[in-house]
Amino acid sequence: MLHPHPQAASASAGAASDPRAVGFTRTDALLALMVLLWGVNFIVVKAALGVFAPLSFNAVRFSIAAIAVVAVAWVSGSRRPAAALLPRLAALGILGNTCYQLAFIEGIARTRAGNAALLMAAVPVQTAVIGHFRGHERLRGRDVAGLALSCAGVAAIVLGSGREVGFGATVTGDLLVFAATVCWSLYTIGTKPLADALGSIAATAWTMAIGAVPLVLVAVPAVLAQEWRAVTPAAWGAVVFSSLGALVVGYLIWYHGVRRLGASRTAFFSNFTPVVALLAAWALLGEVPTLWQGLGAAGIFGGIGLTRT
Secondary structure, three states, X not given: OOEEOOOHHHHHHHHOXXXXXXXXXXXXXXXXXXXXHHHHHHHHHXXXXXXXXXXXXXXXXXXXXXXXXXXXXXXXOOEEOOHHHHHHHHHHHHHHHHHHHHHHHHHHOOXXXXXHHHHHOHHHHHHHHHHHHOOOOOOOHHHHHHHHHHHHHHHHHXXXXXXXXXXXXXXXXXXXXXXXXXXXXXXXXXXXXXXHHHOHHHHHHHHHHHXXXXXXXXXXXXXXXXXXXXXXXXXXXXXXXXXXXXXXXXXXXXHHHHHXXXXXXXXHHHHHHHHHHHHHXXXXXXXXXXXXXXXXXXXXXXXXXXXXX
């Protein structure tokens, strides 16, 4: 159990974010590490799903991640949230973990990889627009330009990869992936006050632990049907990396970024993930990037640069 602190909500005054911070900061470096973990995770998960059923893989990795992040919160002395915050923590935990993961996995299974990659590039746009209209963060002209350049870069990487892209025949999968992007955008916006009030570690621990429960329950049939004897040491290694690296470390950094830079500027970094996945595939799988993919990567870097100056 996390340490109680009846005045948790008042902590935001001492932990205010600085959404106008510019230049390369320690938070930017941490977000770069997060993107590296998430980019490599694409390849790791792809390999693991050759052994695991998707739902059983998610159930195992989220169980490990939830236990680990709660342990980190307990060791770090994170305070227990006030009772008034629990409904919001529960709602965001289910939205950003359960709903997002189920919609994304089921959507990926029903659409093309290229479609999914293009749709996921909507996350920074949605987050920025929602945050702007809710009055959380004001978009500058250079922020809008950075968003446009970054999204164009993602499109160039996807289209330059030779992946098949086509909307219409895969409408169910496309809608599920789009629903996942909406879940993540709303989750990102909603967690900002929680990260301010509780700190990034406690907010991550509570939302992940709560969201993991229904995710595991939904996956019970898949877990029972899983052929556990066929799971190789390499596949278990993928589970450990995906749970402790991509989920625990990645989510902690994401929350820290939302707290320090604001939701919109943190969400911009998610468009770096295709660049890392591209470079990882080049190094590990021998997939040489095309000219269009190189230009796309440059566009993403340029777009982030505009938002951070």
